Amino acid sequence: xxxxxxxxxxxxxxxxxxxxxxxxxxxxxxxxxxxxxxxxxxxxxxxxxxxxxxxxxxxxxxxxxxxxxxxxxxxxxxxxxxxxxxxxxxxxxxxxxxxxxxxxxxxxxxxxxxxxxxxxxxxxxxxxxxxxxxxxxxxxxxxxxxxxxxxxxxxxxxxxxxxxxxxxxxxxxxxxxxxxxxxxxxxxxxxxxxxxxxxxxxxxxxxxxxxxxxxxxxxxxxxxxxxxxxxxxxxxxxxxxxxxxxxxxxxxxxxxxxxxxxxxxxxxxxxxxxxxxxxxxxxxxxxxxxxxxxxxxxxxxxxxxxxx
Amino acid sequence: xxxxxxxxxxxxxxxxxxxxxxxxxxxxxxxxxxxxxxxxxxxxxxxxxxxxxxxxxxxxxxxxxxxxxxxxxxxxxxxxxxxxxxxxxxxxxxxxxxxxxxxxxxxxxxxxxxxxxxxxxxxxxxxxxxxxxxxxxxxxxxxxxxxxxxxxxxxxxxxxxxxxxxxxxxxxxxxxxxxxxxxxxxxxxxxxxxxxxxxxxxxxxxxxxxxxxxxxxxxxxxxxxxxxxxxxxxxxxxxxxxxxxxxxxxxxxxxxxxxxxxxxxxxxxxxxxxxxxxxxxxxxxxxxxxxxxxxxxxxxxxxxxxxx
Numbered sequence: 042x043x044x045x046x047x048x049x050x051x052x053x054x055x056x057x058x059x060x061x062x063x064x065x066x067x068x069x070x071x072x073x074x075x076x077x078x079x080x081x082x083x084x085x086x087x088x089x090x091x092x093x094x095x096x097x098x099x100x101x102x103x104x105x106x107x108x109x110x111x112x113x114x115x116x117x118x119x120x121x122x123x124x125x126x127x128x129x130x131x132x133x134x135x136x137x138x139x140x141x142x143x144x145x146x147x148x149x150x151x152x153x154x155x156x157x158x159x160x161x162x163x164x165x166x167x168x169x170x171x172x173x174x175x176x177x178x179x180x181x182x183x184x185x186x187x188x189x190x191x192x193x194x195x196x197x198x199x200x201x202x203x204x205x206x207x208x209x210x211x212x213x214x215x216x217x218x219x220x221x222x223x224x225x226x227x228x229x230x231x232x233x234x235x236x237x238x239x240x241x242x243x244x245x246x247x248x249x250x251x252x253x254x255x256x257x258x259x260x261x262x263x264x265x266x267x268x269x270x271x272x273x274x275x276x277x278x279x280x281x282x283x284x285x286x287x288x289x290x291x292x293x294x295x296x297x298x299x300x301x302x303x304x305x306x307x308x309x310x311x312x313x314x315x316x317x318x319x320x321x322x323x324x325x326x327x328x329x330x331x332x333x334x335x336x337x338x339x340x341x342x343x344x345x346x347x348x349x
Numbered sequence: 350x351x352x353x354x355x356x357x358x359x360x361x362x363x364x365x366x367x368x369x370x371x372x373x374x375x376x377x378x379x380x381x382x383x384x385x386x387x388x389x390x391x392x393x394x395x396x397x398x399x400x401x402x403x404x405x406x407x408x409x410x411x412x413x414x415x416x417x418x419x420x421x422x423x424x425x426x427x428x429x430x431x432x433x434x435x436x437x438x439x440x441x442x443x444x445x446x447x448x449x450x451x452x453x454x455x456x457x458x459x460x461x462x463x464x465x466x467x468x469x470x471x472x473x474x475x476x477x478x479x480x481x482x483x484x485x486x487x488x489x490x491x492x493x494x495x496x497x498x499x500x501x502x503x504x505x506x507x508x509x510x511x512x513x514x515x516x517x518x519x520x521x522x523x524x525x526x527x528x529x530x531x532x533x534x535x536x537x538x539x540x541x542x543x544x545x546x547x548x549x550x551x552x553x554x555x556x557x558x559x560x561x562x563x564x565x566x567x568x569x570x571x572x573x574x575x576x577x578x579x580x581x582x583x584x585x586x587x588x589x590x591x592x593x594x595x596x597x598x599x600x601x602x603x604x605x606x607x608x609x610x611x612x613x614x615x616x617x618x619x620x621x622x623x624x625x626x627x628x629x630x631x632x633x634x635x636x637x638x639x640x641x642x643x644x645x646x647x648x649x650x651x652x653x654x655x656x657x
Contacts, residue, residue, distance in 0.1 A: 062370060083617050302654065309391050309650035311617040342617035346610065 042187050042281070044229035047222065050097040050191040051198055057129055058092055061085050061196075063203050064339075068307050073327040076334045078207070079320075080200045083312050083342025087121045087149070089269075090196050090340050091183075094218055095122035097192030098181050099130055107132050110178035114165040116142040117269045117315075118341050119183040124155035135176060137169045145345045162262075184218030185275040194222025198230065200336050207234045208333035209326060213318040213340050214238035214247045214289065215270035216259075217278025223338075224285035234336075236287040239322035241265040241294065246273040248289040251282060266294045269315030269341060290322040297321045304339070316341040350495055350589070352537035355530065358405040358499040359506055365437055366400055369393050369504075371511050372647075376615050381635040384642045386515070387628075388508045391620050391650025395429045395457070397577075398504050398648050399491075402526055403430035405500030406489050407438055415440050418486035422473040424450040425577045425623075426649050427491040432463035443484060445477045453653045470570075492526030493583040502530025506538065508644050515542045516641035517634060521626040521648050522546035522555045522597065523578035524567075525586025531646075532593035542644075544595035547630035549573040549602065554581040556597040559590060574602045577623030577649060598630040605629045612647070624649040 064079040082090035099111060110133035113123045120136040127134035134155040138147060139162045150157055160168040173180050182189065196219070197210065210227060214220045220238045227234050240247050244263035250256050250273075259273020274282065300317035304310045312320070319337045326335060372387040390398035407419060418441035421431045428444040435442035442463040446455060447470045458465055468476035481488050490497065504527070505518065518535060522528045528546045535542050548555050552571035558564050558581075567581020582590065608625035612618045620628070627645045634643060 088617065305619055305654060309396065309619040311613055311619065346613060 042191065042225055044225060046187065046191040047194040047198060047226055050093075050188070051195040053100050054093055054096045054192060054195065057086070057096060059085055060199055063200065064308060064310070066308050069303070073324060074331045075323070075327045077323060078200065078204045078334070078336045080196055080336060080338045081310070082196055083310065083316050083339050087118065087125045088341055088343040089118035089122065089316070090193060090219060090338065091118040091122035092125060093195050094186075094189035094192030094222070095119060095181060096126040096129065098186055098188035099123070099126040099132070101188050102179060106179055110134060110176055111181050112169055112172045112176065112178040113137070113181045113183065114169040115183055117146055118343060120146065121149040121153065123181050124150045124153035127155065128153045133178070135172045135178060137165055137172060139165060143345065146343070149343070183272065184216035184221070185277045187277070190218050190222045190225070190278070190281070192222070193219045194226045196338060197223045197226035201226070201230050204336065206334065207231065207336045208330060209235040209237055210336040211237045211239055211319040211322055211326065212338045213267070213270055213315060214240045215315070216272040217247065217274040217282055219338065219340060220287060221278045221281040224281055224287065228285065236285060237322065237326060238282070238287045238289045239319040240289055240291055241267045241270050241297065241318060242291040243294065244271050245289075245291050247282070248291055250274055250279055251287070251289055254283065267297055267315040267318050269313065270318060290325055292318055292321040310339070311342045311344065312339050313341045313344040350499065350533055352533060354495065354499040355502040355506060355534055358401075358496070359503040361408050362401055362404045362500060362503065365404060366394055367392060368507055371508065372616060372618070374616050377611070381632060382639045383631070383635045385631060386508065386512045386642070386644045388504055388644060388646045389618070390504055391618065391624050391647050395426065395433045396649055396651040397426035397430065397624070398501060398527060398646065399426040399430035400433060401503050402494075402497035402500030402530070403427060403489060404434040404437065406494055406496035407431070407434040407440070409496050410487060414487055418442060418484055419489050420477055420480045420484065420486040421445070421489045421491065422477040423491055425454055426651060428454065429457040429461065431489050432458045432461035435463065436461045441486070443480045443486060445473055445480060447473060451653065454651070457651065491580065492524035492529070493585045495585070498526050498530045498533070498586070498589070500530070501527045502534045504646060505531045505534035509534070509538050512644065514642065515539065515644045516638060517543040517545055518644040519545040519547055519627040519630055519634065520646045521575070521578055521623060522548045523623070524580040525555065525582040525590055527646065527648060528595060529586045529589040532589055532595065536593065544593060545630065545634060546590070546595045546597045547627040548597055548599055549575045549578050549605065549626060550599040551602065552579050553597075553599045555590070556599055558582055558587055559595070559597055562591065575605055575623040575626050577621070578626060598633055600626055600629040618647070619650045619652065620647050621649045621652040
């Protein structure tokens with residue numbers, strides 16, 4: 042995969058997505074001593090960057106393949122993104138969601154007309170495969186998919202276009218789709234910019250995998266508030282990230298909550314815990330890179346009011 | 350007062366304030382059948398449009414007058430705006446706040462280096478006058494002040510520049526500073542645009558005053574969640590609004606809460622109850638003006654997490 046795939050993805054999805062704004066906070070910059078540029082993907086279609094990758098993958102399907110529909114498994118934003126993108130293309134979508142998925146996420150998927158199939162915890166992949174077999178649809182994996190990765194990387198293209206050179210770019214790491222796409226964008230467009238992956242300390246398989254040089258499976262049922270980052274890297278994202286060599290910063294849940302609070306009170310923005318993990322990593326980065334220009338992807342904003 | 354005062358104010362304050370973005374919501378437009386353009390003044394300096402008027406008034410002071418400082422009374426955003434604007438100019442500020450003012454609002458004022466003087470409820474104006482007498486400072490009234498009104502009107506100038514012709518503009522009404530400034534802007538720049546004032550039903554003195562043609566005092570201690578809109582019109586704002594003849598829409602607290610909820614969940618924006626009153630009025634406006642292009646001022650975003 043290279044920058045051409047990302048450029049093509051950007052041309053393909055641009056008419057349908059928001060070019061999200063870049064937000065800044067004088068308060069944050071004063072407190073940390075860095076200049077932070079927050080790419081507001083919580084204001085993206087469906088409230089998360091996931092709209093980019095899902096739409097790119099679905100628009101790339103040949104007409105006859107697309108007509109049989111798409112299938113995915115997700116307890117969160119990727120499910121809504123696939124449902125939304127399929128509706129854009131006018132094709133059926135099936136989203137496999139575990140019984141524990143929150144009502145608000147199920148509602149989001151159904152609001153786009155997708156069919157929701159519930160399954161037991163731990164049976165998501167098998168259930169999705171069964172749906173693929175029975176419907177003839179195409180699986181749109183949340184991150185182990187080159188078109189999804191290329192789509193996610195388009196956020197970094199926009200950020201670099203809008204703010205110019207950066208010393209570092211910080212993105213949350215779960216399955217690795219966003220970080221892999223960002224790595225490909227930086228390698229071509231801003232090789233001097235350091236990529237930093239922010240990972241919940243309680244779901245730090247990327248830290249372990251990239252540190253040890255071999256793919257460690259995601260933890261079973263990790264207990265972190267960043268529910269969108271519980272997945273582990275896959276073979277594709279592991280290889281891309283191993284080659285890119287990002288620094289991985291592990292952040293505690295308390296710092297994630299504090300980052301959400303900062304976004305709410307000082308920036309008036311609703312950012313979900315998984316979406317604020319990169320912000321939570323900034324203070325340790327600021328200590329090592331005083332005065333740096335740092336891009337930060339606010340990856341999503343879908344949370345329920347109860348949590349707030 | 351006329352558009353020249355607003356243009357001058359805009360030139361004066363522009364280097365110091367944010368040109369706030371205009372937000373839209375496809376979900377909202379689909380549900381209501383109008384096209385709504387939300388001027389995001391909750392993202393303004395100090396989190397409210399009040400920064401505009403206070404700064405304009407304070408920058409307009411002659412140097413020797415300014416050196417003696419400024420005084421105001423406010424339990425809310427105007428106090429923070431005066432404190433912030435005085436700090437910009439490097440002059441002392443005294444803000445009279447009633448004992449009931451929330452800790453977060455007192456902290457905001459103090460964070461800009463202003464002196465806070467607490468007073469009993471109902472003694473705000475007298476206490477502020479005593480401070481003027483003892484300090485020699487200048488009173489910056491929250492709305493009965495032409496420079497404050499001119500500053501508030503600059504938000505409408507920006508909105509019209511950014512989105513073009515509007516069928517209606519909806520702004521919250523408390524003391525009438527924002528609505529008066531908006532009326533002056535519309536009269537000169539967009540005379541075909543209807544001005545709509547949105548007022549909490551439990552603090553509807555503007556509705557009564559403009560309906561009866563004589564200034565009715567603000568209610569004593571109105572019990573509405575929109576704490577920034579409890580003040581009544583003053584002689585200056587009453588005269589400007591009487592001449593402009595806006596329609597006043599009264600909104601119930603339950604609809605204000607629902608509007609806040611909409612902004613949080615669908616737009617990922619933290620808008621305080623007083624700031625969401627115009628949104629709360631939109632559904633009744635939509636019923637009468639299907640397909641209209643409607644500007645809406647989200648006037649502030651300062652709220653505590655407890656309320657959320």
